[in-house]
Amino acid sequence: MENQLSMRPDDRRTIPRTTLEALPDYDALASLLDTLRHRTVREFRLALPRRPYDPRVRERLTSLSAELVRRGARIRALHLADVGCDPVYAGDIRRIAATGAAVRALPRLPVWMAVADRDLAVVPSDPGPAGSPATLLRGRVLVGAYQALFDQVWARSALSPAAADAPGHGVPAGRDREVLALLSEGLTDEGISRRTGLSVRTVRRTIAAVMVRMGAQSRFQAGVEAARRQWI
Numbered sequence: 064m065e066n067q068l069s070m071r072p073d074d075r076r077t078i079p080r081t082t083l084e085a086l087p088d089y090d091a092l093a094s095l096l097d098t099l100r101h102r103t104v105r106e107f108r109l110a111l112p113r114r115p116y117d118p119r120v121r122e123r124l125t126s127l128s129a130e131l132v133r134r135g136a137r138i139r140a141l142h143l144a145d146v147g148c149d150p151v152y153a154g155d156i157r158r159i160a161a162t163g164a165a166v167r168a169l170p171r172l173p174v175w176m177a178v179a180d181r182d183l184a185v186v187p188s189d190p191g192p193a194g195s196p197a198t199l200l201r202g203r204v205l206v207g208a209y210q211a212l213f214d215q216v217w218a219r220s221a222l223s224p225a226a227a228d229a230p231g232h233g234v235p236a237g238r239d240r241e242v243l244a245l246l247s248e249g250l251t252d253e254g255i256s257r258r259t260g261l262s263v264r265t266v267r268r269t270i271a272a273v274m275v276r277m278g279a280q281s282r283f284q285a286g287v288e289a290a291r292r293q294w295i
Contacts, residue, residue, distance in 0.1 A: 084199045085188055089117045092197050095185065096123035096177075100130050104179045105268065107131055108213045109140040111159070112175035113152050121155050124177075129162040135265035137272045138164035141213070141220055143172060156223065163239075165275040167220035176209050184209045242269045247286035 086092050099107075109124065128138050140160075146153040146168075160166040177185040184200040186209060200206055238259070245255045252270075256263045270282065279285035 082200070082202050082205065084201075086185070086197045086199055089120055089196055092185065093119040093123045095199065096120065096127050099179055100127055102179070104131055104134075104136050106137045106180055107139070108176070108178040108210065108217075109138070109159070109164075110172050110174065110176045110213060110216070111140055111142045111152075111155065112172065113143055113149055125155075125158045125162060128159055128164050132163040132272075135261070135268045137268055137275070138162070139213075139217060139275065140164050140166045141172060141216060142166065142168055142223065144168040144170050144221075160223065163272070165272060166223040167217060168223040169216065169220040173212065173216060174209075176213065178206060178209050178213060181206050181210060239269055239273055242266060243273060243286065243289045246270060246282060247290060 086095065107128070109128070111124075128140070132138055140156075142152075142156050146156055156166060175187060181203050182201070184206045185197050186200060188196060188198045200209070238261070241259055242255055242261075245258055250258065252263050252266045255261070255266045259266070261269070270285065273279075273289075274282070274285045279288050
């Protein structure tokens, strides 16, 4: 028997509380990504395959990334390094990067995936039900395993050359630049929150995302690097 996922009062769409569920087709996968736009997501991990995923899924991933970044979530995306042989794939990477996601590359991806916090993961169905493009996983043990795998691979990845050419990539958006400027002035998270009107949680997520984007290991280094790049 399936229960509905507990959501905020304004969230009307639900995701079944199941441990493992085959998504029957790409329409179901695209619909799931739409559903995530109506949920509170703090961090979204994405390993982008060259195949298989169709135009509907590619479009949903881009719009989902943009929406989550706008709400202060941390988005990290991995892709295969040899994007030059596939212009469509390279275009997908640039669009994801342009939303403000941190994008990195590596020679091989062990598996493609989309992981939202430790709540759910979407992974390949193979080997699985015939015709099913993906499987939805729920449960902290299953999802946590993919979360840990992504983080291990991320640690071995490199900055994405494809993302560097993305429209809007490079100089942060206005809010991120404001947070960086106040950080470089030595303000605390609470001080930045008061000056910007953002919640303390959003301030911390913004700083963490920008640090990942710059490869900074500390808040001080983030301020120094932002000044060096003339972002502030």
